Amino acid sequence: MTAPEERGSVPFLLPGSPPMRDTVAGWDHWRVTRHHFVPAPRLSLAEWRRLSPRKRTLHDLHRAATHANLPLLQTPMTKAVTKLLHGRIMTNALKRKPTTRAGVMVTGGGYQGKTETTCEILATFEDMWLQLHQQLNPAAVPGSRDLHVPVAYVQTPVTAKPKSTCKAILNFYGAPMHPRMDLPDLIRQVAASLHDHGTRALVLDDITRLRMHRADDQDTLDLIRAFMSMHVTLVLVGVDIPGSGLLREGRRDPHTGQVIFSPSKHGQVHGLEATQTERRFDLVELDRFRYDTPAGMSAWIDHLTGVEDQLRLLNAPDGMLTDGRMPEYIFARTNGVVGLLERLIEDGCQEAIDSGAECLSEALLEGIAITVNGAPGRDADAGEVPDVPGPAKVRAEPGKHRRSRNTVFDDLGPSASTGS
Structure with missing residues (x-):
């Protein structure tokens, strides 16, 4: 039997516009279909290269859809x-x-x-x-x-x-x-x-x-x-x-x-x-994540572990978001706000695919600007648009030591890794 993608259908692209929840029909449609999206399968770089050109394109599109529809994780x-x-x-x-x-x-x-x-x-x-x-x-x-x-x-x-x-x-x-x-x-x-x-x-x-x-x-x-x-x-x-x-x-x-x-x-x-x-x-x-206590750091790393598990990058190593200084870097970029984290990861993954890097790194994320101004349906005067830390605020200035909190984080690394 011919596969759906060979017949021209793209099953991971749900038909129609996203449901508007402010009507009975819209709310009910969203409620019933909210868990219907199926993420892209996990492929190694070698497996991806063995695909036909058309299937590679469809798989890349499926990966982009996966990163654009990250599930709501419990915190x-x-x-x-x-x-x-x-x-x-x-x-x-x-x-x-x-x-x-x-x-x-x-x-x-x-x-x-x-x-x-x-x-x-x-x-x-x-x-x-x-x-x-x-x-x-x-x-x-x-x-x-x-x-x-x-x-x-x-x-x-x-x-x-x-x-x-x-x-x-x-x-x-x-x-x-x-x-x-x-x-x-x-x-x-x-x-x-x-x-x-x-x-x-x-x-x-x-x-x-x-x-x-x-x-x-x-x-x-x-x-x-x-x-x-x-x-x-x-x-x-x-x-x-x-x-x-x-x-x-x-x-x-x-x-x-x-x-x-x-x-x-x-x-x-x-x-x-x-x-x-x-x-x-x-x-x-519903507060943001904090990064000034051992419990806060551990919760942040656990959350990044959950996010990393949802990503479909071909060169992504284990601990891509949780090893080294990446947790601290990502926190500085997002201030622990899950919506800003989602925007940074989504845009970063698209850049990783487009550039062929197929991995998120601090160098790659430095080129990603988180833009939320002018977001549709949000009233900035009511505080619905947060302040966004810029990449320039994250870089350590030459000749200056990093904050001692990084040492605390390093001490917690083995415990956090074990717990995740």
Whole structure:
């Protein structure tokens, strides 16, 4: 039988555009296909040379696709977020009491993987929840077959107002909206959509686009807190939430560590609250890697080991990213931010393939500039674009000794290698 690549099809290039997760169809398509990509097979340089010219080209394209679609790796930071967020959503989903569900705020710097980590946790929950209920909505009205949507993912509008926020949520469901609907009608429509589709978690991404010095944004945040009366887990994701002003009306409970807000004004006005209950949020940070303690260094090296295992370079030696001073060099280039690391590795691998080096080295990476300015869908004013260390900041100046931290790293080398 003729191989697919000989017939002209390229199975590793998934058809269509990447799914947009801010609609039911887009979210569901992403959730179902998120692990479908198959990385390129591992070939030695000798095996690659034995391929036909066409198969070499296709294999190189497959390798480039592999480096452009590196999987989301677990880190000590993501494990902490997963434990808290999954536990909170599951506990709330199983509640039968008509009480307000505590929400979760996921914070961190730009390009630190907050959105992808949150979406993966929620997709895993939805997979389990749908299987538990045989794909059907347990709260559906008898005689109807309402679409079961356990998770709703919505991006906060750049210029958020109460009406535009409601419309963004309704757009996720594809719910009908009359142009003349006023805010109370929109809120009731949001409540109906969440209930009718059996939604258990509502994610509002990029929440720190709200500016608390604007009256509209204050009203929007108050409205968002009112959504907690709709028996869903409210998940707010944003850059540096503690420094954004979103918590200024809250107080921290010394016993639980939760941030507590007073009852929502919108809930009182539009009848969303059965009681004058407080709104509680667990605040969890998805931090970058650190390189100033033995534990931090070990975690960084473990992560680089995982990344290295995903790469498909023909001349890559074992320990390409973890031996010598490479861990320290890569950390200096990326400041421990996983998104910047992904960009550096992706572009570095493409250069390694194009140049024929087929290996990542400090000399090769010195020629790679990490460019994130002007990234689509990111608001620089909201802190969604981090500062990027340049190559010139990494090189040691002539006549100067390297920092003593490198000696500490060398002492930890055997232990780290054993642990990885």
